[in-house]
Amino acid sequence: DAGVIQSPRHEVTEMGQEVTLRCKPISGHNSLFWYRQTMMRGLELLIYFNNNVPIDDSGMPEDRFSAKMPNASFSTLKIQPSEPRDSAVYFCASTFYNEQFFGPGTRLTVL
């Protein structure tokens, strides 16, 4: 298996633009997590899904953020409109019996 796949790996955009981050979990994993990592705030959980159903979105910063998981093999995290303070590395992770496997991350820069 190729592991968790995230795209794009790097994204540079201007303030106010819509940003969509994509994640393909490992086949057979039934949970998917979205994290954001910054130097100031560390690793923050944004939202997670069990069996494609959102379970906890309390970490989503505000209404500008939304996440979907239309099927077991794909999830998106959308930011609209983006702001400079959204600049961070966004990780997706999928889980098999507790063990979380992280993707390589998407480095987002909002100018």
Next chain:
Amino acid sequence: QQQVKQSPQSLIVQKGGISIINCAYENTAFDYFPWYQQFPGKGPALLIAIRPDVSEKKEGRFTISFNKSAKQFSLHIMDSQPGDSATYFCAASKSYSGGSNYKLTFGKGTLLTVNP
């Protein structure tokens, strides 16, 4: 009650020395305690994990010590090597059950530097 407190924030060790990172948790419902290792530019990767039914787990040079009554656990890296230089995160959660996974509560991380 969901916090996991990790210390130290950074650690410098000489090659061959022992690195020790400590974590404390509050939620007594937690029963799964993993440690993750993250290299620059990479995602965190599971290093070793323990459940509260044992007080110690060893995998190679890495050992987790667990103290249930104190609600503390620690990572020991024996014979530390420059290649161990990375950021280490402790975490805690409830175990997988009934077809569902639970979220991990992470510590803030420890930046370990092993000097040659």
